[in-house]
Amino acid sequence: MIKAGIIGASGYTGSELLRWLGQHPQVKVEFLSSRTLGGKKLADVHPQWAGWAPWSYEPQDLAAMARRCDVVFAAVPNGASMELARTFVEADCYYIDLSADFRLRDIKVYEQWYKQAHTAPDLNAKAAYGLPELFREEIKKAKLIGKPGCFPTGALLALAPLAAHKLIDMSQIIINAMTGVSGAGATPKPNFHFPHCTENVQAYATVGHRHTPEIEQGLQLLSGSGAVQVTFIPHLVPMSRGILTTVVCRPLADDWTTAALIDLFRQYYAGEPFVVVLGEDRLPQTKAVAGSNFCHVTVRYDRRVGRIIVQSALDNLVKGSSGQAVQSMNALFGLPETEGLMVPGLLP
Amino acid sequence: MIKAGIIGASGYTGSELLRWLGQHPQVKVEFLSSRTLGGKKLADVHPQWAGWAPWSYEPQDLAAMARRCDVVFAAVPNGASMELARTFVEADCYYIDLSADFRLRDIKVYEQWYKQAHTAPDLNAKAAYGLPELFREEIKKAKLIGKPGCFPTGALLALAPLAAHKLIDMSQIIINAMTGVSGAGATPKPNFHFPHCTENVQAYATVGHRHTPEIEQGLQLLSGSGAVQVTFIPHLVPMSRGILTTVVCRPLADDWTTAALIDLFRQYYAGEPFVVVLGEDRLPQTKAVAGSNFCHVTVRYDRRVGRIIVQSALDNLVKGSSGQAVQSMNALFGLPETEGLMVPGLLP
């Protein structure tokens, strides 16, 4: 059994990690830590565990954690994780980071977009980008995983087949995403107050969302192109879970058909259990993947204007976060990536 | 492995049965039948299965089904199941009915509330009422199970400790329930049209809802009282899943405290994995059990007016329907009742 720990299990990400690790046939959750909730029971914070959760929060003791665990998942704020990672890496304990601290290869890009110094460039240089469908070999060799952001996961899975085959103009990519409100975390704020949020749609960070450079980095790695430039606009929609991503781009050739594009996507994702390419008769919808680690993708060619439209749907807390982290753990430990993760979306 | 079949797998109940049976370590789903969808793939109807569901709908061939299966779940309309059951019972195949046809012991009560003749009174006489926490021994001996209605499950689990201990006036029980819209099924109708339903609350069937006699029957069996008379009022609230039930009743003694009542409930449900009695600091909420087979219950004593308030929360499609049916199957086959069912509620 893999002995696993979760640092910062008070929020949605931590609770969702427990949903997967707690059911995983090869994992024993050894401890949960929280700086503020030490001593409390899990069910006091997350009522879905009332009556059966065996776990309580322990105060944070990094050295003890590193001794007791084979792998640690860190669900802490951006900037806090780079400090924590060293203890675990040096103790030869796998470290899977759900913050943004180990996602960007270029420290300067991190510092520019996240407005803070990166204090662990040596660790960052060794980190793998934990999107198994696209960077599997890198993950298998790493000790430290930077789990991708929720939006980059949706955007990169949508664009990877086109980027990898160098089929599109990499400087003309427009990405609009619609996210559920759980992506903003568990802390109450005016914009996420139910009476304001229900029956409301609005964009945020229309210019300069921090996931933009992460999307561009992924596309550069996939395409080998240095001229990647995307516009990325996130929107908040009145639902709890899910991200729908709509990409518009321009193919280099003009003789595409929707059928040919779907074939291309199906070949690219052949053998991938979690990426499902839908056919011409169906479009991705977030509820079909809610609560699951699946990502539904499809593609259309609009011959009239010569543009390709790709869409993907995923659950921001699962394939966009905790599920993907567990999938990476499976890869790290040589398990089938599906282990403990094959659950259908909760529809209706 | 238990070989299982599902009759009528086109709706929400059938899809939800697959969510549980498809993951169950001791079950192989042998076939799905549908009168109208024969030949279609499951994922054509339920998109959460796209990419990995091994199942297609077969046309309905009762004799073949009875040969191939150890147990059949019937998710067909009221009135249709009583006809189907005989084939399976005679072929020695367990039959778990999710309609209302085998829930009421008194055929006359059925005919009065459901406005149709009951054509299988002999089978009805042998059916067990499939609410394991309250009628476990009966279930274990049966070949034919009438799965309880969603509202009766919530009301009976709330009232059972009080009724069984004969602590309340059985003629003064007021039950209000709030249900998600999935309880109305998958067929579009004006009242369930999104623009009408969102941001709206309304009652329906304020007098004479068909689950009323089923609640009264359960309370009579539990209390031994012949004077049971409940008022039951269901309300439609803008969510997909969940039932919150609020019961107000009058204790026969006036020296109760909330703490004593909670103790009583905890003792009554000791050892029951799916019924969780919450303490004085927390109230049941539907989202904490959404997608799960748990039922959260708590109780309060209002000394000022001398009344007891009991509340329960469950997912109408799981503990109120398919999950409870699988729990009964576990009991029938001598498995732990939790087998394949220990999944936390999907919160947030």
Next chain:
Amino acid sequence: MIKAGIIGASGYTGSELLRWLGQHPQVKVEFLSSRTLGGKKLADVHPQWAGWAPWSYEPQDLAAMARRCDVVFAAVPNGASMELARTFVEADCYYIDLSADFRLRDIKVYEQWYKQAHTAPDLNAKAAYGLPELFREEIKKAKLIGKPGCFPTGALLALAPLAAHKLIDMSQIIINAMTGVSGAGATPKPNFHFPHCTENVQAYATVGHRHTPEIEQGLQLLSGSGAVQVTFIPHLVPMSRGILTTVVCRPLADDWTTAALIDLFRQYYAGEPFVVVLGEDRLPQTKAVAGSNFCHVTVRYDRRVGRIIVQSALDNLVKGSSGQAVQSMNALFGLPETEGLMVPGLLP
């Protein structure tokens, strides 16, 4: 023109008052005050006014307000209003209070349920209970109005015809209410955080909600009975606006019919423009009155169990709050009560 002022216009109640007063043909809104927002524009806080609101927040200067206004609406917290009222009453300026400070005639009841001393018993003795359909004559003679709570408005309009005609057992009244989340105000809190609140139903304050004594007071005044005792249980449902109230009670006679009860209600509310009694073919729903000052009511007799069920639907921010306050102002100033208030519910 009536010169009106609003104290505490930062929250939902204040903004809703502006929606009505700003459109009212006989009213000029003279000022908005706020302790914290002085100098800000209304549209900075309430974006629905962007581009056309003529108002800014002024700092709170009670004496100046009293000079400049004919009537002041106070949307301040419980406990804060009793202090403010005196300045206005002494300056001969009408004072319409939207807090709970002037709703309860018996100061001891106020102090017991609100856990604070009442420092203005002399003013309280002169205050009218601002529910025009039930206490119109009292309102017309008052200088100081205590606007009823949102739940008491729904409960009292549902029960008034039965109480006033002494037709029911006043000691056996069970009231369940389902409210939208705007009733909790504009301040973000964990229970009202969108991801937690959406697709969720829960009760709160199942025993001892502060609106209980206000409901009982109203029923005592209407019925003349000293033995009134109600159970009142509020539930939070995932919508922004609206309260549906379901009352179960026991008639003293057993020869009622639903038709006779509906007739009784229609006679009782004949001539009342805002209380609409629905017939046997329709039930109240909150969305039909959302954004409007209407209250829909209907009644059923359940002969089988000898109980009466009454339901009402209203918008907690309008008929349950600001709209009712404006209706009272109309009565105070001798205007038709409908002036500025005849707007249909926003459906869909």
Next chain:
Amino acid sequence: MIKAGIIGASGYTGSELLRWLGQHPQVKVEFLSSRTLGGKKLADVHPQWAGWAPWSYEPQDLAAMARRCDVVFAAVPNGASMELARTFVEADCYYIDLSADFRLRDIKVYEQWYKQAHTAPDLNAKAAYGLPELFREEIKKAKLIGKPGCFPTGALLALAPLAAHKLIDMSQIIINAMTGVSGAGATPKPNFHFPHCTENVQAYATVGHRHTPEIEQGLQLLSGSGAVQVTFIPHLVPMSRGILTTVVCRPLADDWTTAALIDLFRQYYAGEPFVVVLGEDRLPQTKAVAGSNFCHVTVRYDRRVGRIIVQSALDNLVKGSSGQAVQSMNALFGLPETEGLMVPGLLP
């Protein structure tokens, strides 16, 4: 008083027209017609009118309508309106069409996108495009108005300042829109069934939505460019009302700032009461305009990638439909366009 009639008042558009016309100080609603509801009361179909609506549905008698009315609003399906219009135009009765039949100047474009013959090209040639902010002079001279589609209204109000000043590359315009479900009408269908629709986001008609040529026509008229080509992708989000439109385009110059763009928009819309240009500190949100005739717009320049992002928010049933039709009527009859329409958005 203007005597007005509504043809096809059974759906959301008709009911919404009544909300505005019924309150309009210069209008008397002379009749409602419906092919299927003749004889029924309005409140039997639209419960928000229970208790006070003076109207009943009359059977459809075109000649009588034309005699009795000064203006008729037609809320009938695409294809049905072109037949009806002639009677009214010939009788010198203004005809405001809410279908798509008189929106496209080029009959061939209509026939290609709507897949049906246009049988009234002579009338179409005389119709004005009823978007007052952009085509006011044309409207004032017309007898027949084609009310714009909901999506084109949002897209054109967002793009008009840039198109009219010829500031952008008209061949590189990407428009994503997110609409509430009321845009799909009042007829229940599986995709709009509450349990499927809640907590779900999906696109539809990703290629070839019928509003695309209408957007392109408007942009050609505004810019004078013949090379307009847009990609338009609509998404269904779980709310009843509202459209948020996000446009990405490329300016011809590269020295823009967000502040300069906002100034440009403010100058362009100076004096327009219903188009509100938000500043750098705020983004449009649908709930701020829900139930109102306002359209909130703002614009950003993304210097890094050299693209402009414009967003607009409106209520699809008001500024996107009935409110805009009433605004056009005001223009036709020489009234202030705001007459009867100055109502703030219903927030929260």
